Amino acid sequence: MINLENLSKIGIGTYRMSIENNNHREALEYAIDNGINLIDTASNYQNGNSEKLIGKLIDSSLRENVFIITKAGYIQGDDINKLSSINKNKIVHINERFYYSIDKSFIELQIKQSLERINTEYIDCFLIHNPEHYFDVPNEIQKDIDQHIIETFQYLEGLxxxxxxxxxxxxxxxxxxxxLKNFGFENLLKLRNQFPHFKIVQFPFNLVESNASLKLYNSNSLIDVCKQYDIKCISNRPFNTIYEGKTLQLIDHSFELNNINEEKEIELFHKMLNLVQNRLHEIGENTPIEEFTPIKYLIKNRKLIANEAALNEVIRRYLFPFLNQIELADENTFKIISLLQNEWRLFIKQNNKLRLTSLKEKMGxxxxxxxxxxxxxxxLTQGVDHVLMGLRNKKYVDNILHLL
Known part of the structure; x- marks a missing residue:
């Protein structure tokens, strides 16, 4: 088994990785072959398919050479159907697709499922996943959140x-x-002798989100107190952050602003609008086209979408269902939308480059x-021990090998 002191400084974050994608498996295997031994996942990542990816790759001969972190707390997807087996008094209902709990009954269920999906007999590190969700909606657990976490730690120490x-x-x-009242990290540290295997804290840390280095704990930072108690600090979102209210990639992509062809995008967009307008006339719908939510959004915001994930969400969850509803889901329409997506991706890169340049100037x-x-x-110089990166493709691994 890998000792905590021998973990690679770069870890693989598998939030967007799935067993259903062969590129992800190749990238994960390639990263491990090149010396990365820290793998971070969670029970809810890709509805369990992130853990399954790791389980498919990590056989018994490789298991001792990797350090696997998983997490739980989110009740989503298939796990919503298992609510009856969880202590209802410790579940928070955030919305219809999202419940939350770190009660022993749920943690026990999740660890059992994680062991099966990862195809392993043990988990190197288990993390309570974002307990701040207990503050998303009013509930009785909030006032005793510290005690709730302590009880969970006691259970984990037993495991x-x-x-x-x-x-x-x-x-x-x-x-x-x-x-976050009553969520006192210091209180956990005061009981550190009861929890000798409390060894890892994970949080966002990047050029913009740097609160972990601020002196908020009696002239000490979160990173400072973790060092004092021999707790490893792992940074997620090292190259993605929220800046000026939008997602920003902290990566210099090779992109020239003259790659944008606005006339081409306008021509394609008007073609799509004409197809929609003609179809609305065919079915006797007289509502102005700009009043349909997906169309209204694209007219106003298509050049301002912050990232590709948001773009895909707009198209898959809103535009395609609308086109299906008016029976315009034909090959020609999809071809135009595919071409538009390519143009909109260029706008995303353009906006990211401009905002990143502004941030770099501001930060000197x-x-x-x-x-x-x-x-x-x-x-690393500010005290972070390990940095998680979403290495979903072998080329992404190649891009960071010089850091290793």
Whole structure:
């Protein structure tokens, strides 16, 4: 088994990786072959298919050479059908597609499922996944959140003794956040002697989101107190952040602004609108085209979408269902939309480049600096122990090998 001190500085974050994608498997295998031994996943990532990807790749001969982190707390997808087996008093109903719990009954269920999906007899580290969700809606658990986490830690410490897990900790997008009343990270540290295997804390840390380095704990930062108690700090979102209210990739892509052909995009967009308008007339629908939500959104925002994931969401969840509803889901329409997507991806890159350039100027970063190396070195010098990266393709692995 890999010792905590021997983990690679770069870890693989598998949030968007799935067993259903062969490129993801090749990238994961390639990364491991090149010295990355830290793999981060969660029970809800891709509805369990992220864990299954790891299980398919990590056979018994390789298991001892990788350190696998998984998490639980989110009740989504297939797990919603298993609510009857969970302590209802400790479940928070966020919305119809999202419940949350870190109660023993749910953690027990999730760890059992994770072991099966990863095809392993033990988990190297199990993390409570974003307990701040207990503050999303009013509930009784909030006032006793510290005690709730302590009870979960006690359960996890017991699992260490049985060999099911080796270590445990917390993954949170809001640590540190003094506004979350009763969620006192310091209280957990005061009880550190009761939880000797509490060894890892995961949080966002990047050029914009750097609260973990601020002196919020009696003149100490979150990173400082973790160092004092021998707790490893893992940064997620090292190259993605929220800036000026939108997602921003902190990566310099080779992209020239003159790659944008606005006339071509306008021509394609009007072709799509004409197809929709003609179809509406055919079915006797007299509502103005711009009043249909997907069309209205694209008219106003198609050049302002922040990232490709958001673009895909708009098309898959809103535009395609609308086209199906008016029976316009034909080959010609899909071809035009595919061409439009290519143009809209260029707008995304353009906007990202402009906003990143603005941020770099604001932060005093030289435009010719190797930004990835600059950020990676910055995070490590500020006390982060490991940096998670979404290496979904072999070319992404190649791009970071010089950092190793």
């Amino acid at each position: 260490v003794n049985t060999g099911i897990i080796r270590y445990y900790g917390i993954s949170s997008n809001h640590l540190p956040d003094p506004s 970063i030289n435009e010719n600096e190797d930004l990835m190396k600059y950020l990676y070195d910055l995070y």
